Amino acid sequence: MNQTRTCKCAVIGAGSWGTTLAQLLADKGHETTLWAYESELVSRMTISHENELYLPGIKLASALKFSSDLGLAVEGADMVLLVCPSQVMRSVLLGLVDYLKPGTLLVSAAKGIENGSLRLMSELISELLPERLRKKTGFLSGPSFAREVALKIPTAVVAAATHIAVAEEIQEIFSTDYFRVYTHDDIIGVELGGAMKNVIALAAGVSDGLGFGFNSRAALITRGLAEMTRLGIALGGAAATFSGLSGMGDLVLTCTGDLSRNRTVGIELGRGKKLSEIMAGMQMVAEGVKTTLSAYQLAQRMGVDTPIIEQMYLILYENKDPRQAVTDLMLRDLRPEAL
Incomplete structure (x- = not known):
């Protein structure tokens, strides 16, 4: 694969995924700055060239720069990559408005649905940025544990944009x-798959934590995919998108992989731990917890049947017993298999 050109890149968010993508870009020869909110973390990374907090054990490229100043980080950038938690995306975008230049490629790699507004990240960008700053907008998603990508383990993802030239x-x-990056033009489908798979991964983890087997997990993955697809179609996405990398691919990875934070939270819930106790012991964000609330409310608003998501909502936000939630899923009215 030939490198045809390099560009100046700013990566906003120094969690494990943001750090990994910044490392990939710098390794490829792009002039890259990684922005973190925590100035202390920036100082440590500048000295050690390692993100010991979120990506320990991975030595970062010597050319990679670090900053806690948003304006300096994005100054002159040809591409700005947003890898912040979805629930802080609004404040990050508002902070960027004064610094982005027209024509900058804006890429979101965040996976979630904002609480309250129930907006996808693409909808937040449309709401908060003037048209001149969002003409070139794309979304990166797919089955990709940060540590595996940082270790250069072969990975395939998808880039979605309204205009295929932007995705390319x-x-x-x-x-x-x-x-390996594929292209797509279904922004809604790609975004929603990346967000909702975290909710189903929580459910798969609950099943594992309760001691259920592979049969149960396979059922949750398959019927979870049906729920994702139903809601995606209702929002204007294409059904076929959910059979791809950002749908089935990411769903399988997150529901089965030991590196999945959302599955880990689900396992602990299934074992009887309280959510507050689990979250207090986690360094990194499990997006699925807050996305469950948004996904449940969005499905209710759209009139879409999402029983797995509903049960996860009841477990997380109304303290329903996980074993009872599984029983209630199994005892729903019998019906044909269909989307």
């Missing part, structure tokens, strides 16, 4: 011999 530009910037 993202594809060119990110693709390497271990990170």
Whole structure:
């Protein structure tokens, strides 16, 4: 694969995924700055060239720069990559308005649905940024544990944009011999798959924590995919998108992989731990917890049947017993298999 050009990149968010993508870009020869909210973390990374907090044990490229100043980080950037938690995306975008230049490629790799507004990240961008700053907008999603990508384990993801030329530009910037990027034009489907798979992963973890087997997990993955697809279609996405990397691919990975934070939270819930206790012991964000609330409310608003998501909502937000939730799923009215 030939590198045709390099560009100046700013990566906003220094969690495990943001750090990994910044490392990938710098390794590929792009002039890259990684922004973190925590100035202390920036100082440590500048000295050690390692993100000991979120990506320990991975030595970062010597060319990678670090900053806690948003304006300096994005100054002159050809591409700004947003990898912050979805629930802080609004404040990050508002902070960026004064610094983005027209024509900058804006890429979101965040996976979630904002609480309250029930907006996808693409909808937040449309709401908060003037048209001149969002003409070139794309979304990166797919089955990709940060640590595996950082270790250069072969991975495939998808870049979605309204205009395929924008998706192709993202594809060119990110693709390497271990990170393969496909293109897509279904922004809603790609975004929603990336967000909702975290909710189903929580449910799969609950099943594992209760001691259920592979049969149960397979049922949750399959019927979870049906729920994701139903809601995606209702919002204007394409059914076929959910059979791809950002749908089935990410769903399988997050529901089965030991590196999945959402599955880990579900396992602990299934074992009887309280959510507050589980979250207090976690360094990184499990997006599925807050996305469950948004996904449940969004499905209710759209009139879409999502029984797995509903039961996860009841477990997380109304303290329903996980075993009873599984029983209630199994005893629902019998029906044909269908979307």
